[in-house]
Amino acid sequence: MIEAVGLTKSYGARTAVYNLTFRVQPGKVTGFLGPNGAGKSTTMRMILGLDHPTGGSVTIGGYPYRQLPNAPRQVGALLDANAKHGGRSARAHLLCLAQLSGIPARRVDEVLGVVGLSEVARRRSKAFSLGMGQRLGIAAALLGDPQVLLFDEPVNGLDPEGILWVRNLMRRLAAEGRTVFVSSHLMSEMAQTADHLIVIGRGQLMADLPVRDFIAANSTDFARVRTPDGDEAAREALVKALGDAGGQVHPEADGALKVVGLPLPRISDLAHEADTRLWELSPHQASLEEAYMRMTQGAVDFRSTADQRAGLVQQAPAPGYAPGHTPGYAPGYAPPQQPYVPPQPPVQAQPPVQPQAPVPAQRAAGATMALGVPALPPTPPASPPPVAAPADIPEQPAPSRPEDAR
Numbered sequence: 407m408i409e410a411v412g413l414t415k416s417y418g419a420r421t422a423v424y425n426l427t428f429r430v431q432p433g434k435v436t437g438f439l440g441p442n443g444a445g446k447s448t449t450m451r452m453i454l455g456l457d458h459p460t461g462g463s464v465t466i467g468g469y470p471y472r473q474l475p476n477a478p479r480q481v482g483a484l485l486d487a488n489a490k491h492g493g494r495s496a497r498a499h500l501l502c503l504a505q506l507s508g509i510p511a512r513r514v515d516e517v518l519g520v521v522g523l524s525e526v527a528r529r530r531s532k533a534f535s536l537g538m539g540q541r542l543g544i545a546a547a548l549l550g551d552p553q554v555l556l557f558d559e560p561v562n563g564l565d566p567e568g569i570l571w572v573r574n575l576m577r578r579l580a581a582e583g584r585t586v587f588v589s590s591h592l593m594s595e596m597a598q599t600a601d602h603l604i605v606i607g608r609g610q611l612m613a614d615l616p617v618r619d620f621i622a623a624n625s626t627d628f629a630r631v632r633t634p635d636g637d638e639a640a641r642e643a644l645v646k647a648l649g650d651a652g653g654q655v656h657p658e659a660d661g662a663l664k665v666v667g668l669p670l671p672r673i674s675d676l677a678h679e680a681d682t683r684l685w686e687l688s689p690h691q692a693s694l695e696e697a698y699m700r701m702t703q704g705a706v707d708f709r710s711t712a713d714q715r716a717g718l719v720q721q722a723p724a725p726g727y728a729p730g731h732t733p734g735y736a737p738g739y740a741p742p743q744q745p746y747v748p749p750q751p752p753v754q755a756q757p758p759v760q761p762q763a764p765v766p767a768q769r770a771a772g773a774t775m776a777l778g779v780p781a782l783p784p785t786p787p788a789s790p791p792p793v794a795a796p797a798d799i800p801e802q803p804a805p806s807r808p809e810d811a812r
């Protein structure tokens with residue numbers, strides 16, 4: 407088990423991780439999510455003893471990494487797949503690591519087989535593709551047959567077959583009772599791989615709960631309704647009936663309607679009363695991606711200015727800050743109360759069917775900045791401020807690559 411208590415890391419005036427407390431349990435795949443620059447890699451480096459916490463502590467099986475007896479056999483990690491000597495063959499690279507850790511050479515051939523690199527084992531790794539490099543990094547993590555595994559973006563650069571392989575590998579490792587902690591930006595992948603999620607934003611814990619609970623708490627089920635194509639009168643009659651009954655109706659790009667707030671049988675009855683035929687009436691649950699976007703949209707540091715022009719920036723939700731403590735959430739946070747409506751595609755975006763409440767100018771202006779997540783202060787405060795003012799967020803240049811930000 408990995409256990410962090412009050413984990414904090416500052417680089418000069420910049421606080422990268424603040425007061426993180428969580429446990430990563432064995433027998434599960436735990437996804438580690440957060441927008442770019444949220445502090446995931448910093449946290450993983452502290453777990454592995456590569457960075458010293460400014461405050462708090464993190465242990466593996468009760469020990470700080472550097473005090474773990476025979477650490478390479480207990481903990482395996484993929485942090486940066488490029489961290490290898492490109493002039494060495496894959497086999498030589500792994501042999502070198504094995505010798506440093508007292509791992510027998512036959513294990514090298516085993517893990518090369520596990521990651522599917524046996525055929526190219528004698529090729530220099532600098533000639534490897536991105537995906538092959540990832541596989542080599544995963545092989546290095548598996549070398550000591552460890553009980554605890556950390557993977558930072560393991561599916562980076564992998565093709566669909568490779569992604570499926572990583573998913574199955576993670577699940578298998580967890581089924582064997584190991585602790586598997588994996589960061590990723592691929593939500594669809596996380597939804598299929600992880601059992602549990604730890605979500606951070608601007609270095610602070612936002613959620614720590616099972617995937618299904620996370621989706622349920624941060625999204626709203628909705629119905630898709632479709633009237634016969636070209637029958638505008640029927641569509642309008644239905645929109646009116648649904649709106650009068652308290653439903654929130656939003657047009658979909660393909661002409662269907664998304665209805666929030668009304669159960670399917672009620673929608674069916676209302677259509678019947680409005681004398682409107684339906685071509686579609688289907689239930690939908692928001693995806694992990696939608697739930698994640700909803701939760702973290704206030705904690706995103708880097709956004710393209712083109713997103714704003716194209717209308718891709720979502721309106722900020724009701725602030726996520728709430729006094730008290732909601733189970734599964736960091737103290738001071740709560741799942742959003744407003745129903746989630748995913749953003750419309752930018753090109754085919756249509757005006758809402760129902761008149762929407764106007765967005766206050768002040769709020770609209772700050773919509774790309776944190777409303778739900780306190781901005782990290784240069785020095786940790788006694789407690790997080792309830793709502794971050796955009797001006798509070800320390801300025802930093804948008805990096806072209808994540809590494810540039812480190």
Ligand SMILES: Nc1ncnc2c1ncn2[C@@H]1O[C@H](COP(=O)(O)OP(=O)(O)OP(=O)(O)O)[C@@H](O)[C@H]1O
Nearest residue numbers: 417422441442443444445446447448449808811812
């Ligand atoms: N060595 C360092 N010196 C100064 N600042 C750093 C250093 N390492 C990280 N940071 C800062 O800490 C913050 C968190 O960075 P980190 O790389 O941990 O985020 P991340 O969640 O892993 O991001 P990404 O998803 O883009 O990889 C960033 O603002 C980054 O600029």
